[in-house]
Amino acid sequence: MSQSCSIQTCKCTSRVLCQCCNQLFCRNHFMEHDDELNLKLNPLIDQINILTDRLNTFDINKLRNDSLKKLNKWRDDCHRIIEDYYEQKCEELNKFTYKILDRQREEIDKIRFQINELLDKQEITYDDINSLTLSIDRLKQNLNEIDQLSINVNISPYKINKELISFNQSYLQEFNLLSILSSYSTMTRLNKSSIALVSNDQNLLIHQNSNLCLIDDELTIIKQKEWIYDSIIHMCWSSILNSFIIITAIDIFLVYEDLTLIQRIESIEGRLWQSCACSNSSLYLSTGTWDSAIREYSLIPSIKFVKHWKITQDKTQKQRIDNIIYNNKTLALTINNSINQIKSIELRSTETFDRLWSCQLNIDYNETVIRCCLLSHNQWLVFDWKTCKILHITQDGKVKESYTYKTEPLYVNFFRSNILVISTNKDINFHKL
Numbered sequence: 525m526s527q528s529c530s531i532q533t534c535k536c537t538s539r540v541l542c543q544c545c546n547q548l549f550c551r552n553h554f555m556e557h558d559d560e561l562n563l564k565l566n567p568l569i570d571q572i573n574i575l576t577d578r579l580n581t582f583d584i585n586k587l588r589n590d591s592l593k594k595l596n597k598w599r600d601d602c603h604r605i606i607e608d609y610y611e612q613k614c615e616e617l618n619k620f621t622y623k624i625l626d627r628q629r630e631e632i633d634k635i636r637f638q639i640n641e642l643l644d645k646q647e648i649t650y651d652d653i654n655s656l657t658l659s660i661d662r663l664k665q666n667l668n669e670i671d672q673l674s675i676n677v678n679i680s681p682y683k684i685n686k687e688l689i690s691f692n693q694s695y696l697q698e699f700n701l702l703s704i705l706s707s708y709s710t711m712t713r714l715n716k717s718s719i720a721l722v723s724n725d726q727n728l729l730i731h732q733n734s735n736l737c738l739i740d741d742e743l744t745i746i747k748q749k750e751w752i753y754d755s756i757i758h759m760c761w762s763s764i765l766n767s768f769i770i771i772t773a774i775d776i777f778l779v780y781e782d783l784t785l786i787q788r789i790e791s792i793e794g795r796l797w798q799s800c801a802c803s804n805s806s807l808y809l810s811t812g813t814w815d816s817a818i819r820e821y822s823l824i825p826s827i828k829f830v831k832h833w834k835i836t837q838d839k840t841q842k843q844r845i846d847n848i849i850y851n852n853k854t855l856a857l858t859i860n861n862s863i864n865q866i867k868s869i870e871l872r873s874t875e876t877f878d879r880l881w882s883c884q885l886n887i888d889y890n891e892t893v894i895r896c897c898l899l900s901h902n903q904w905l906v907f908d909w910k911t912c913k914i915l916h917i918t919q920d921g922k923v924k925e926s927y928t929y930k931t932e933p934l935y936v937n938f939f940r941s942n943i944l945v946i947s948t949n950k951d952i953n954f955h956k957l
Contacts, residue, residue, distance in 0.1 A: 881921030
């Protein structure tokens with residue numbers, strides 16, 4: 525039995541079944557239906573053309589720049605490590621060579637001393653002459669052997685683990701404060717321990733029971749050295765010096781990466797220091813007074829004062845810079861304003877010290893310290909001691925979210941890019957992000 529066309533106004537008998545929508549059409553309406561489907565492709569073609577144009581205009585340099593900087597830094601660090609190792613082995617080779625020659629010098633000195641002693645006594649015998657002759661002949665033989673000597677260098681080929689560097693994707697919206705609800709590991713802070721901590725690309729540096737301790741990514745203490753100086757206020761890492769910088773209330777110290785040397789930086793005069801940060805060429809120090817300022821010092825070729833910045837010229841204001849972090853030609857400052865009873869974080873240019881943005885923190889005011897750390901994509905985490913608040917700040921200076929930590933977050937640092945380390949009164953907590 526024949527059926528009517530699916531178009532309600534059409535009285536014609538259907539001729540075709542559309543396999544796409546399972547409807548019956550007369551000949552004319554099927555053609556219209558087919559044209560209608562074809563027309564719906566046009567907007568999709570337009571969209572795919574727009575997306576193609578957008579993909580073609582992506583700046584690949586912008587996409588890879590941060591990662592390329594890290595790769596270049598890794599390469600430079602590896603070159604430096606190899607150069608340092610090479611210099612060390614050159615020194616060892618020199619010592620090894622001089623040791624061979626020094627033995628013969630000692631023998632020459634010994635023979636010369638015997639001859640002079642005999643000359644002084646004027647009691648030379650044939651036995652003395654024979655003994656000296658034998659010694660000199662033996663010395664000649666030794667020197668002849670040295671003349672034919674070659675020093676073998678046993679060098680193992682340097683092998684790089686192909687899994688040493690890998691790539692993955694991360695997105696701006698990935699970080700969530702809920703990821704720090706619980707810690708995956710905890711280290712008890714012992715007595716006589718500073719709350720300060722800092723990391724480089726390899727290790728975390730903490731102060732534990734009067735010792736500086738280096739911790740690897742397995743959270744194992746791999747090296748420690750006694751700290752005999754004043755209480756540690758703050759720490760940062762200098763890649764150009766390949767050293768940690770530690771500040772006490774008055775003095776600044778340079779600590780080698782492997783803790784083999786700790787030395788006071790004599791070129792920086794004593795002040796009431798509060799915080800420190802390093803760029804590739806400069807050291808930035810803030811004072812812990814209510815009229816805080818930042819002093820910049822060059823790092824190479826020597827540590828010298830460069831300039832002095834005040835965060836405000838208003839002498840009626842009482843503002844303290846609690847924390848400074850360097851990132852890509854900018855400084856993030858956490859500021860405590862006791863007159864206005866406001867805590868804030870602001871971003872300033874290291875070239876002009878102009879304020880790029882400022883964010884007032886919506887937390888109950890107190891005069892305790894606020895600290896911050898850098899997230900990926902130029903975002904920030906701010907930590908308030910008294911309220912236990914952690915705030916996630918976007919790259920344009922807006923509060924994205926906040927969270928109340930389980931105890932007072934006194935000090936914070938990112939370790940190995942995906943581990944957030946939070947120092948509290950009793951513990952050091954490790955959170956994987």
